[in-house]
Amino acid sequence: MSLNWKEIDLILSELDLPGSQIQKVVQTTFDVLCLKTHGRTGVKNILIALTPGACRMHETFKSIPKSDRPLRFAQFLNAHVVNGWIEEAVQLGDNRIVRLAIRCGISRQIKLYVRLWSNAANVIAVDEAGVALDAMRRLPKRNEVTGGRYAPEAALDGEGKQRAPKVYAIRELEGSGSFNEKIDAFYAEQGGALSLEALREQARRIFEIRINRLLASLEKLAEKEADFANSNRFKEYADIILANAASIKTGDSWLDALNFYTGGTIRIELDPKQSPSQQAEAYYEKYRKAKNGLSEVRGEIAAGKKELERLETTLAALLIETNPLVLQKKIRVGVDRSGGVDGAVSAQTRKTDAKRPGLSFRRNDWLIIVGRDAAENDDLLRRHVKGNDLWLHVRDYTGSYVFVRQRAGKSYPLDVLLDAGNLAVFYSKCRNNGEADLFYTPVKFLRRAKNGPKGLVIPTQEKNLHIKVDQKRLKELELCRIEKL
Secondary structure, eight states: OOOOHHHHHHHHHHHOOTTOEEEEEEEEETTEEEEEEEETTEEEEEEEEOOTTOOEEEEOOSOOOOOSSOOHHHHHHHHHTTTOEEEEEEEOTTSSEEEEEEEETTTEEEEEEEEOOTTTOEEEEEOTTSBEEEESSOBGGGTBSTTOBOOGGGGSSSSSOOOOOOOOOOOOOSSSSOHHHHHHHHHHHHHHHHHHHHHHHHHHHHHHHHHHHHHHHHHHHHHHHHHHHTTHHHHHHHHHHHHTGGGOOTTOOEEEEEOTTTSSEEEEEOOTTSOHHHHHHHHHHHHHHHHHHHHHHHHHHHHHHHHHHHHHHHHHHHHTOOOHHHHHHIIIIIBOTTSOBBTTBOHHHHHHHHHSOSEEEEETTEEEEEEOSHHHHHHHHHHTOOTTSEEEEESSSOBOEEEEOOOTTOOOOHHHHHHHHHHHHHTBTTGGGSEEEEEEEEGGGEEEOTTOOTTOEEESSOEEEEEEOOHHHHHHHHHTBOOOO
């Protein structure tokens, strides 16, 4: 289990961090951070773990393993807070959020907020104005990204007054020494088992979301298959309209006629604005599309069933894994957040995803790429998108370039446009407006602005798309985001 607020208060009082200097920051894994400090009582290694079910912050007396490669947040902290002095180390009421105020140089202060919530643990660095400089876990939905705002003090009830503390007790742990020593020994012995169960629950939750979404898609595809399978009726409607063309008057909305295929009567809906031949051709076109779409839908159903089987098999394998480190790696690396799993995405695809800048989302086999700044926009345009890929950007505001990768023989469906449009608005300066107009056009119709800033393009043959931000759609897209490790 994670630390409760009373235990956090006790740990902080024993640590006596104010007046200590941060000498080094080590990030051993994606959810474990260690601050090496030196103060009145000597050198301390302060462990911060965001592990689900075992969130904690305390002094550790175990050796700190080095990471195989430098991790982003540790590099940020080493560049900005190392050699800084801790001026304050307090918990915000009973909220299990620790605030470390660090003096960096003469006039600059950085605050590290350590949020020890099992379902949303994070470490966020902010400046004096409350603007996020970086976060250990970048969470756009919570605005915990560079440039976002984070001020948990504002959530306290009243004018700076905290709520009545929840009733918790400090655990009675075996062993001697300080509570920091006892809690360090406890998690060294029990932490693996605690985090294993939490990781299994995390795997179950992730996969069940994908399985349920896939089942819903298969249900819709089955309805479409049934509709396409009955496509012959459109051809029959067209034949009957042509046979009765002389009796159809301008403005008729329905045709009641003999169905010479069954021998009975039939009622066919008409478009009052079209001639009989035009209406017949429209039904013939529906017939052709349905006939061609039937094989495609059946292929999608077969692929979906195969994917469902793979998801269920992979989940079963994850739930019997006994090593929490191996399980964590499988969840992070083995799960493609679009719903696929290790093996469903080729090694070459993963390699390409890792090298590509920006954010990537894979939704129903469509790849959507978001450049977060001018440099990423420019790099994507130069090296990672092609002429028939689709480009979207908000009108009249600065923001991300959003690209949709072309699929051979496929036109861009409305759902994909809405997904890309929502991302374009979300990652722009008009995010808070709730809606915006967008340009969209194939990449081949973009022209670089002469002597313009990096990444600036002028679109031609562009079309307009009006987007009202759909929070449900954005949440679904977040689940489809491809993680780059």
